[in-house]
Amino acid sequence: MDQADTSLSYRIRSAPISSKILLIVLACSLLSLALITGSSLIREYKTATDREVEGLVSLAGVLSQNLEASLRFSDKLAARDILSSLVSENQITKAQITLPDGTLFAEFRGRRDTQAIEQKGKLGTTIDGTTITYREQIDLAGAPLGFITLQADNRDSWSQLLTSAAINSIVLAISLLASLLLAKRLLPIITDPLEELSAIAQRISKERNYDLRATKRYDDEIGKLVDSVNFMLATVRNRDREINETNRNLEVLVADRTAKLVAAREKAEKALEAKSEFLSTMSHELRTPMNAIIGMSSVLQLEDLDPNRSRQIEVIQKSAGNLLNLINDILDFSKIEANRLELENQPVDLVPCIEEALDISSAAKKQNRLIYSAFFDPSLPAKIKGDTSRLRQILVNLLSNAFKFTHSGSVTIEANRISASRREGERLQVLVRDTGLGIAENQLESIFESFTQADQATSREYGGTGLGLTISRKLARAMGGDLTVESELGTGSVFQLVLPLRRVDSCHEVVGKPLAIEGEFHVRLKDLPAPLDTSVRSNLIAWGCKVIDAHGPAEEPDLTIASALCEDEFRAVEKATRIRNFDNTILLTHPDHSILIQKSTNAAVLTLPVRTRDLRNMLLRHVDSNESPDYDATTPFAPYQTEKWQSLRILLAEDNELSRNVFIHHMELIGLEIDTAVNGIQACEMASENDYDIIFMDVRMPQRDGLKASRYIRDNQEKDRTRPWIVGFTANTEQDALLQIEKAGMDDYLSKPAVISNIAESIDRFVFARSDSRSALKDA
Numbered sequence: 001m002d003q004a005d006t007s008l009s010y011r012i013r014s015a016p017i018s019s020k021i022l023l024i025v026l027a028c029s030l031l032s033l034a035l036i037t038g039s040s041l042i043r044e045y046k047t048a049t050d051r052e053v054e055g056l057v058s059l060a061g062v063l064s065q066n067l068e069a070s071l072r073f074s075d076k077l078a079a080r081d082i083l084s085s086l087v088s089e090n091q092i093t094k095a096q097i098t099l100p101d102g103t104l105f106a107e108f109r110g111r112r113d114t115q116a117i118e119q120k121g122k123l124g125t126t127i128d129g130t131t132i133t134y135r136e137q138i139d140l141a142g143a144p145l146g147f148i149t150l151q152a153d154n155r156d157s158w159s160q161l162l163t164s165a166a167i168n169s170i171v172l173a174i175s176l177l178a179s180l181l182l183a184k185r186l187l188p189i190i191t192d193p194l195e196e197l198s199a200i201a202q203r204i205s206k207e208r209n210y211d212l213r214a215t216k217r218y219d220d221e222i223g224k225l226v227d228s229v230n231f232m233l234a235t236v237r238n239r240d241r242e243i244n245e246t247n248r249n250l251e252v253l254v255a256d257r258t259a260k261l262v263a264a265r266e267k268a269e270k271a272l273e274a275k276s277e278f279l280s281t282m283s284h285e286l287r288t289p290m291n292a293i294i295g296m297s298s299v300l301q302l303e304d305l306d307p308n309r310s311r312q313i314e315v316i317q318k319s320a321g322n323l324l325n326l327i328n329d330i331l332d333f334s335k336i337e338a339n340r341l342e343l344e345n346q347p348v349d350l351v352p353c354i355e356e357a358l359d360i361s362s363a364a365k366k367q368n369r370l371i372y373s374a375f376f377d378p379s380l381p382a383k384i385k386g387d388t389s390r391l392r393q394i395l396v397n398l399l400s401n402a403f404k405f406t407h408s409g410s411v412t413i414e415a416n417r418i419s420a421s422r423r424e425g426e427r428l429q430v431l432v433r434d435t436g437l438g439i440a441e442n443q444l445e446s447i448f449e450s451f452t453q454a455d456q457a458t459s460r461e462y463g464g465t466g467l468g469l470t471i472s473r474k475l476a477r478a479m480g481g482d483l484t485v486e487s488e489l490g491t492g493s494v495f496q497l498v499l500p501l502r503r504v505d506s507c508h509e510v511v512g513k514p515l516a517i518e519g520e521f522h523v524r525l526k527d528l529p530a531p532l533d534t535s536v537r538s539n540l541i542a543w544g545c546k547v548i549d550a551h552g553p554a555e556e557p558d559l560t561i562a563s564a565l566c567e568d569e570f571r572a573v574e575k576a577t578r579i580r581n582f583d584n585t586i587l588l589t590h591p592d593h594s595i596l597i598q599k600s601t602n603a604a605v606l607t608l609p610v611r612t613r614d615l616r617n618m619l620l621r622h623v624d625s626n627e628s629p630d631y632d633a634t635t636p637f638a639p640y641q642t643e644k645w646q647s648l649r650i651l652l653a654e655d656n657e658l659s660r661n662v663f664i665h666h667m668e669l670i671g672l673e674i675d676t677a678v679n680g681i682q683a684c685e686m687a688s689e690n691d692y693d694i695i696f697m698d699v700r701m702p703q704r705d706g707l708k709a710s711r712y713i714r715d716n717q718e719k720d721r722t723r724p725w726i727v728g729f730t731a732n733t734e735q736d737a738l739l740q741i742e743k744a745g746m747d748d749y750l751s752k753p754a755v756i757s758n759i760a761e762s763i764d765r766f767v768f769a770r771s772d773s774r775s776a777l778k779d780a
């Protein structure tokens with residue numbers, strides 16, 4: 001039914017306007033005439049009925065007076081005679097006289113009598129279809145003598161009413177027909193101008209001819225509509241002409257601008273290539289001496305030096321590291337500005353990455369007496385997908401700023417997991433909090449601008465290029481996240497890094513992996529500063545330990561972790577010696593206080609920042625568990641089987657003398673002797689005369705660079721000779737540069753400056769690859 005109604009409504013609305021106007025006129029006429037006719041019939045019926053009722057009331061009054069004597073003397077015969085006078089009243093069908101107790105006293109039946117009278121009817125008039133009944137009480141001096149009931153036939157009134165209705169219907173039909181004919185006759189006055197306007201609109205739509213105009217006939221609303229349409233057409237026509245003229249001018253202008261833009265683009269591409277070449281060259285030239293400085297200082301650090309010399313070497317290495325960081329910042333900024341930044345998507349060990357950043361940043365703070373710690377949400381995955389070096393770079397920038405601008409209080413880094421929502425997936429949230437100088441509200445966004453710091457006084461006092469936060473935010477956004485800050489001047493700052501949390505499918509381990517302990521293991525935390533207490537407590541609870549506060553139950557715990565943190569070294573020792581049971585105690589202290597505290601107490605000592613792995617290893621000493629401690633290798637070569645390297649023949653092709661000397665010292669530490677070449681031509685000659693296992697080749701050298709030398713060696717290699725493993729030394733680690741290294745036939749590459757551990761890893765990769773190839777030949 002609803003569908004039919006909708007279809008009918010749609011057909012009516014879609015009908016021509018003339019049909020709709022006729023329908024409206026017809027509906028309005030029909031409604032008005034129907035209302036008039038209906039009201040007339042109702043009034044006529046009511047008048048006839050009222051007249052009948054009045055007649056019955058008058059008749060009943062007369063009969064009541066005449067019947068008083070008959071009822072008083074119980075003269076039924078006289079009563080019947082009086083009622084028989086009703087014979088002349090054709091409409092009366094029945095009359096009855098009843099006593100007060102309801103007994104029938106006298107009755108009259110007319111010719112149209114069809115039904116009995118209800119004896120217990122109510123007084124007054126009752127209308128039932130074509131019958132009108134009137135009942136009245138007969139009184140004498142206030143005493144009831146009986147009741148008179150008259151019943152009349154009303155069919156004559158109904159007949160008159162039906163006749164009147166038929167006449168009115170004929171008049172209604174004639175009126176509707178007349179209205180329809182008159183409306184149809186007058187309709188063209190409205191519809192003709194509209195139809196003409198519609199035809200004009202259709203022609204314009206098909207022909208796109210805006211010179212057409214509609215004819216105005218009258219000054220009514222339709223005439224005004226015609227004027228408006230004609231004005232609109234004239235405006236559109238004029239605008240089309242203006243647009244065509246503008247287009248012609250634009251085509252000429254665009255052609256001219258395009259030629260200029262093409263020329264400018266070619267010029268910009270050449271400038272970009274020159275800039276990239278310059279950056280690549282500068283990167284190489286700057287990193288080459290840095291390679292010598294860092295490499296030689298790392299070699300000297302392995303020597304048995306007196307404390308004074310060790311501090312001098314440490315100063316050299318830290319200064320070189322700062323200079324290298326500055327170079328890296330400038331080069332990273334250039335890559336980001338040129339949209340040439342490339343990110344890795346490899347598994348990242350989350351806890352070591354964050355803790356290494358905290359280690360690096362805290363070590364740069366002289367006389368560091370701050371409380372600094374790392375907190376990890378136990379539900380975080382142990383490994384995520386991302387770029388380890390870039391994530392560490394962001395964190396080191398944030399933490400370095402926190403340490404730089406914080407003179408007292410604490411620096412904390414907090415890693416949390418934000419659950420997935422309808423709008424976003426899982427996210428990693430890293431918060432770096434400090435209690436330092438803080439930042440004014442009007443400078444919160446400016447600190448992320450290039451070469452900008454909070455104010456010039458800050459730059460003069462603390463140094464820095466103002467690029468660290470700029471690069472960090474750009475890296476965060478390149479990773480699909482963001483970096484924001486909240487701060488209050490004089491109170492401190494909170495930097496928030498939010499990144500998408502992409503899990504490693506093969507790793508389901510979480511940060512808070514419980515220890516395999518039998519029974520309960522109670523640990524008491526004593527005098528730990530609030531940030532450190534929060535960090536250590538979170539780890540212990542996640543590992544399944546029961547933590548007891550310092551002022552908790554007096555029972556002896558299985559292990560006590562106490563603070564020996566003081567500004568002064570001797571006070572730190574004094575604080576540590578107050579503890580009685582050193583066998584079941586771990587002391588937390590500043591790095592430069594640890595040696596004296598260990599000598600004075602023989603207690604287990606952990607220095608700030610407390611690494612998760614170190615705390616777990618310490619705990620494993622005091623619990624019954626089948627889990628083995630996880631320790632670092634003691635030297636850069638400890639993880640490798642260096643005895644297998646002694647038979648290797650190695651060639652180094654490097655034009656810089658300092659870099660050659662550093663590399664030779666590195667090889668001496670391993671126990672290897674190597675040959676050296678000072679340019680690409682000499683390297684090619686030596687490779688053709690000797691069977692080298694590994695060739696370390698500097699990519700940029702005079703006379704013949706490393707790429708050309710590698711291609712020459714590969715192209716002129718005799719089939720029966722050993723194929724050397726070629727490792728490229730490069731300062732340019734962009735994708736294009738690495739692709740050129742691969743195309744030149746190199747097997748591996750090392751980024752300058754390469755430290756001892758990098759070289760050891762490269763040699764081990766060669767040994768592993770060679771053993772795999774030999775195993776494959778044996779299987780074949």
